[in-house]
Amino acid sequence: MTNHWIDIRNSDCILIMGSNAAENHPISMKWVGKAMDKGATLISVDPRFTRTSSKADIYAPLRSGTDIAFLGGMMNYILSNNKFHKEYAANYTNASFIVGSEFDFKDGLFAGYDPKKKKYDKSKWAFEKDGNGVPKRDLTLKDPRCVFQLMKKHYSRYTPKTVSSITGTPEKDLKKVWEPYAKTGAADKTGTIMYAMGWTQHTVGVQNIRMMAMIQLLLGNMGRPGGGVNALRGESNVQGSTDHCLLFHILPGYLKTPRASNDSLAAYNKKWTPKTSDPLSANWWGNTPKYSVSFLKSMFGEAATQENNFGYSWLPKIDDGKTYSWLDIFDEMYQGKFKGFFAWGQNPACSGANSNKTRQAMAKLDWMVNVNIFDNETASFWKGPGMKPDEIKTEVFFLPCYTSVEKEGSITNSGRWMQWRYAASKPPRGCKSDGDIMVELFEKVRELYETDGKFPEPIKNMRWDYVKDGKFDAHAIAKLVNGYFEKDATVKGKSFKKGTLVPSFAYLLDDGSTSSGNWLYCNSYTEKGNMAARREKKDPTGMGLYPEWSWCWPVNRRIIYNRASVDLNGKPWSANKNILEYKDGKWVGDVPDGGWPPMSNKEKTKRPFIMKPDGVASVFGPGRADGPLPEHYEPLECPVPKNLMSSQRMNPVAPVYGTEADAHLSCDPRFPFVGTTYRVTEHWQTGILTRWQPWLLETQPQLFVEMSNELAKLKGINNGDMCKVSSARGKVEAVAMVTGRFKPMTVQGLTVHQVGLPWCFGWIYPKDGGDSANLLTPSTGDPNTRIPETKAFMVNVEKLGKRRA
Amino acid sequence: MAGKFFFIDTTRCTACRGCQIACKQYKKHSASKTKQYGSYQNPLDLDGNTFRLVRFSEHPSKENSMVWYFFTEACRHCLKPPCKKKVDQIKKDAIIVNEFGAVLYTEKMKGLEKSSKAIKQACPWSIPNWSKEEKQMVKCNMCYDRVEAGLPTACAKACPTGALNFGDEADMKKLAQERLAAVKKKFGGRGEILDLEDVRALYLIIDEQAKYRPVA
Numbered sequence A: 001m002t003n004h005w006i007d008i009r010n011s012d013c014i015l016i017m018g019s020n021a022a023e024n025h026p027i028s029m030k031w032v033g034k035a036m037d038k039g040a041t042l043i044s045v046d047p048r049f050t051r052t053s054s055k056a057d058i059y060a061p062l063r064s065g066t067d068i069a070f071l072g073g074m075m076n077y078i079l080s081n082n083k084f085h086k087e088y089a090a091n092y093t094n095a096s097f098i099v100g101s102e103f104d105f106k107d108g109l110f111a112g113y114d115p116k117k118k119k120y121d122k123s124k125w126a127f128e129k130d131g132n133g134v135p136k137r138d139l140t141l142k143d144p145r146c147v148f149q150l151m152k153k154h155y156s157r158y159t160p161k162t163v164s165s166i167t168g169t170p171e172k173d174l175k176k177v178w179e180p181y182a183k184t185g186a187a188d189k190t191g192t193i194m195y196a197m198g199w200t201q202h203t204v205g206v207q208n209i210r211m212m213a214m215i216q217l218l219l220g221n222m223g224r225p226g227g228g229v230n231a232l233r234g235e236s237n238v239q240g241s242t243d244h245c246l247l248f249h250i251l252p253g254y255l256k257t258p259r260a261s262n263d264s265l266a267a268y269n270k271k272w273t274p275k276t277s278d279p280l281s282a283n284w285w286g287n288t289p290k291y292s293v294s295f296l297k298s299m300f301g302e303a304a305t306q307e308n309n310f311g312y313s314w315l316p317k318i319d320d321g322k323t324y325s326w327l328d329i330f331d332e333m334y335q336g337k338f339k340g341f342f343a344w345g346q347n348p349a350c351s352g353a354n355s356n357k358t359r360q361a362m363a364k365l366d367w368m369v370n371v372n373i374f375d376n377e378t379a380s381f382w383k384g385p386g387m388k389p390d391e392i393k394t395e396v397f398f399l400p401c402y403t404s405v406e407k408e409g410s411i412t413n414s415g416r417w418m419q420w421r422y423a424a425s426k427p428p429r430g431c432k433s434d435g436d437i438m439v440e441l442f443e444k445v446r447e448l449y450e451t452d453g454k455f456p457e458p459i460k461n462m463r464w465d466y467v468k469d470g471k472f473d474a475h476a477i478a479k480l481v482n483g484y485f486e487k488d489a490t491v492k493g494k495s496f497k498k499g500t501l502v503p504s505f506a507y508l509l510d511d512g513s514t515s516s517g518n519w520l521y522c523n524s525y526t527e528k529g530n531m532a533a534r535r536e537k538k539d540p541t542g543m544g545l546y547p548e549w550s551w552c553w554p555v556n557r558r559i560i561y562n563r564a565s566v567d568l569n570g571k572p573w574s575a576n577k578n579i580l581e582y583k584d585g586k587w588v589g590d591v592p593d594g595g596w597p598p599m600s601n602k603e604k605t606k607r608p609f610i611m612k613p614d615g616v617a618s619v620f621g622p623g624r625a626d627g628p629l630p631e632h633y634e635p636l637e638c639p640v641p642k643n644l645m646s647s648q649r650m651n652p653v654a655p656v657y658g659t660e661a662d663a664h665l666s667c668d669p670r671f672p673f674v675g676t677t678y679r680v681t682e683h684w685q686t687g688i689l690t691r692w693q694p695w696l697l698e699t700q701p702q703l704f705v706e707m708s709n710e711l712a713k714l715k716g717i718n719n720g721d722m723c724k725v726s727s728a729r730g731k732v733e734a735v736a737m738v739t740g741r742f743k744p745m746t747v748q749g750l751t752v753h754q755v756g757l758p759w760c761f762g763w764i765y766p767k768d769g770g771d772s773a774n775l776l777t778p779s780t781g782d783p784n785t786r787i788p789e790t791k792a793f794m795v796n797v798e799k800l801g802k803r804r805a
Numbered sequence B: 001m002a003g004k005f006f007f008i009d010t011t012r013c014t015a016c017r018g019c020q021i022a023c024k025q026y027k028k029h030s031a032s033k034t035k036q037y038g039s040y041q042n043p044l045d046l047d048g049n050t051f052r053l054v055r056f057s058e059h060p061s062k063e064n065s066m067v068w069y070f071f072t073e074a075c076r077h078c079l080k081p082p083c084k085k086k087v088d089q090i091k092k093d094a095i096i097v098n099e100f101g102a103v104l105y106t107e108k109m110k111g112l113e114k115s116s117k118a119i120k121q122a123c124p125w126s127i128p129n130w131s132k133e134e135k136q137m138v139k140c141n142m143c144y145d146r147v148e149a150g151l152p153t154a155c156a157k158a159c160p161t162g163a164l165n166f167g168d169e170a171d172m173k174k175l176a177q178e179r180l181a182a183v184k185k186k187f188g189g190r191g192e193i194l195d196l197e198d199v200r201a202l203y204l205i206i207d208e209q210a211k212y213r214p215v216a
Ligand code: SF4
Pocket: B022, B023, B024, B026, B051, B052, B074, B139, B140, B141, B142, B143, B153, B154, B155, B156
């Protein structure tokens, strides 16, 4: 979230799309309700009428996988009806930038496409620069090559008629959503978006979100209370694990993972430190070397010296151009290229797309360790449906661990709040905390490396000063994440003794004087104490920032890009939306995005989007794998033979895997219905924690498939009948839930039916509960993030004829 | 202690079922083996272990094509409880009304198995059920032990949306009237509070009662 949960209450219009917040983030509805009490409009856009839709003022259906068409139409509506916030768009975004003459867009492809490599040459999308290397601008937004005009042209193709024919949303329903949302372009209004996996899990996942971010920017909703782009995270600590480098392409704090070609620290810093020639751009990522060196000091401590480039050569490198995501890992595992696998706190046999492939892949391992609370479909995959235990060589180790409430530590919520928790209850005997398991594991590995092992330096030199009496110490690691002065140093006129905690990332240095495990969290655990453990209920702005309740990255800024919440003179765009104001030469309110004076002070100011090299937000995004402007493409599997927007049926750069387990069939009469997956309130992810909980199981005991009355009639299915749902990759048995909450849609003149299933069940328990809906989903995904496309695929539904006893 | 009331604003309820589960947790009730029968609602009805149940009812509608109503049902704690009237004829004061108005089924209810159907029928909403474990009719007891200790009921405590509220009579009635006014404004004059003069569980609804729960 750029904003935070409580801030939803400050919104005038809440769009919940790509999310079923009432179902999956029940507490969020408290804040939605508070906004509605003050007159806010709630809009729910979803293929199915959901628990969220039941509370909405406006509901519109759409076919899964067509969000860009829906939002592209909204963009067209905003631009052609002049609903955007002109001053904001011109000054705070790159709408005014002039795009280079090589940029082009023709029939679904942007300039620079290489069909052999299925890749773009992004240099074709560069901006035109002036003599000083600063992008050329036209603040009137009239130049035909400026981003604004290119966008206008691009989205003029998304007419209500075309959009409706793609999405299946009736034209009148499109307008019902577009009009009220576009009204938040007024200076005294803000609108917010709450989205989740319904947007990310597509071959166009990143562009779904970009499309909305662009709308938010043009309406002037970013950085403002009640606005922002708000990802509702699927687990309580997804934000934290992402910040601390859950993903292969980043190190903690979103530093880049070194590539093989970054063969020295200098080369790494050169490659990944963005540059700007614009004196008005703060270009905060220009500090990358300070953060990367401080990170290395946190990894290797005293052993990291100026002479050995702070141990840079000990960091693992990834091959240039190669991806190492979940989909790639299981693809290689399936091909027998992995020996061992730690499935730590997870259940890939049910959670990953294309579960049959995942389960088969695990059978090709020599060993697997599953760290979990209960037995699950991963730990016991070898005795699962269709497996022959005596033919499987994989040796499985199950390590029982503590639950999250049995140990001390922090979680970082969707709103970027790092919240410290104490251990609430005692764990059962025989279990260990994740930290202790890691400590034991590492110490054993290190012992082995002492005597033997290739390239022992990274292991032997690992900083290891957060183990107390042989136990993992959460406070010690939190302090190292914040960072220390590693020697006496004077920074910004202040002197610090060696061993002092660094007060904030502004004090980090690139000469080895400081360490910080994650620069974004520098300021979270300082000499003033553990900021995340704070529980003060003061709210000085009255806007629900609660600055002394826990701590929030970066530097306790509750709404990021908040200098865009004020006009060029530092006054809030409207008085009712005041979280920050420039008064008597200083900023009052939230922690500002940099302390520079507002834009009207042309000598001393910096532009508000300080993390962007140009200091403004990118409505034109030249960094994405699939183009600088979102474009509608059909999912890998879809019900129509062609894409109405162009002759590129699917995202031309999306990854498609080629093993026999990766079958996919689009527009095939054997799989005529659109399928999607989702969660239910009563179960947590794959249900591994909740299926064993009798009260929860009582409320949601068995896999179901929701379908419209019309489809049920067509297939002779009655409510409660057992059905078989199948795709090109697998099948599940599910109880039919026949409902008016799904309705057939008209897409390109054809009647399209959609069904949906939750993915919280598995064969291990309960025995009559059904198996994972991910047996149906395909291994393809977004080209930027490689998140799998589990929200839109094709299935068939048949009555099994017997009702489950 | 002042008389206690529930105020249930169905327009706010998202059917998270926090209340339904919180009741089971606080009461340490066991779960039944259920099956999916084509609805989110489960168990099918209140039973010896289910004192609070969220009912799910969907109907076609002109606006937004559908409505999906949620109704968190439990004992209404009537001001003049018909179940008590009935039971008093069989065993005097087996049912008592405590100082803050909770209608309580005492130990004396044990062994009235033969009258269980009649007791259930006496309740306008068929709330009480026979508990095999306790060998008596059972239902919500307003978490009277919690309330005596100054705590809200377990179900109200769990509700995240402000749909299920519990407190002093005056506060709940005030909240109910405020919400009724707001809801009427929003829904074009629709909105009513059910059985305002008769019960301690005030429900605010915006459509016919039969669209929320089965009515006899
Ligand atoms: S008041 Fe107590 S007993 Fe009654 S429904 Fe609520 S939690 Fe259950």
